[in-house]
Amino acid sequence: MTGVPRFDGFWSALDAVPVADDAEALFDVGSDEGRLRRTNLERYLSRTGPGADTLLVAEAPGWRGMTNTGIPFTSMRELGPEYLVPPEPTAPWEASSRVVRAALDEWRGVPPVAWAIFPHHPFVAPDRLTNRTPRPAEVRDGAPVALALLDALGGASRVRVVAVGRKAQGALALAGIDAIAVRHPAQGGAKQFTEQLLALDR
Numbered sequence: 001m002t003g004v005p006r007f008d009g010f011w012s013a014l015d016a017v018p019v020a021d022d023a024e025a026l027f028d029v030g031s032d033e034g035r036l037r038r039t040n041l042e043r044y045l046s047r048t049g050p051g052a053d054t055l056l057v058a059e060a061p062g063w064r065g066m067t068n069t070g071i072p073f074t075s076m077r078e079l080g081p082e083y084l085v086p087p088e089p090t091a092p093w094e095a096s097s098r099v100v101r102a103a104l105d106e107w108r109g110v111p112p113v114a115w116a117i118f119p120h121h122p123f124v125a126p127d128r129l130t131n132r133t134p135r136p137a138e139v140r141d142g143a144p145v146a147l148a149l150l151d152a153l154g155g156a157s158r159v160r161v162v163a164v165g166r167k168a169q170g171a172l173a174l175a176g177i178d179a180i181a182v183r184h185p186a187q188g189g190a191k192q193f194t195e196q197l198l199a200l201d202r
Contacts, residue, residue: 005049005152007042013148014119017141022125022132026061026070033086037070040083044071045113047082054112054200055150055161056100057179059168060134061121065094072114073100090129099185100164103194108201112162115149117171118142133167136174143175150177162200164193 019025027041028034061067065075068089075094078101079085104111118134119142134142153159161177163169165184172179182196183189 005045005154007045007049007149007152010145010148010152013145017119017145019120020138022123023138024067024121024123024128026067026119026121036084036086040070043083048111048113049153051110052113052153053110053159055153055159056112056114056164057146057161057168057172058114058116058164059171060116060118060131062094062096062131063121063123063129064091065097066116067121072116073097096185099190099193103197106198113149113153115146117146117168117175119145134171139171139174143177146172146175146177162197
């Protein structure tokens with residue numbers, strides 16, 4: 001693909017995803033936190049999007065990582081100097097983010113773009129400092145965002161989709177997206193995740 005990806009359709013799809021009472025809209029321009037995350041995500045996509053041929057898709061943002069930074073698989077510990085720093089992060093680091101970023105540091109080509117099939121943060125009400133599995137309806141609502149991102153990157157003909165974990169793969173399948181699955185890095189899966197992901201490097 002030549003040129004710079006245009007993410008207009010992605011932002012429109014993202015803003016259209018409904019928000020349940022036990023989910024947090026991370027990129028709401030009506031809040032300071034939402035604007036910060038949105039700015040960070042815009043910077044991330046502008047940096048990683050051009051030339052990327054792999055889309056790495058997780059299930060949903062976690063309260064320790066993306067919920068703070070706005071960037072998939074990025075906690076405060078991995079946040080680079082080019083990004084805005086949230087004034088009151090809920091956690092300093094996230095184990096999965098650390099593993100994923102360490103693996104991507106070894107990627108030889110253009111690094112994959114990361115995303116979550118459900119873009120809001122699903123939590124166990126009333127505690128926002130928790131994570132829950134997104135419901136099937138939430139996955140369906142979030143699927144157009146992943147499809148719009150895939151389209152912005154050049155479409156399925158040039159970008160492969162890699163699911164982080166079987167749950168993410170199943171969620172993508174519900175959206176009609178055929179994805180390769182790698183082991184989720186949580187719960188002892190760090191070594192296998194790293195090996196499987198780097199085996200895809202080309």
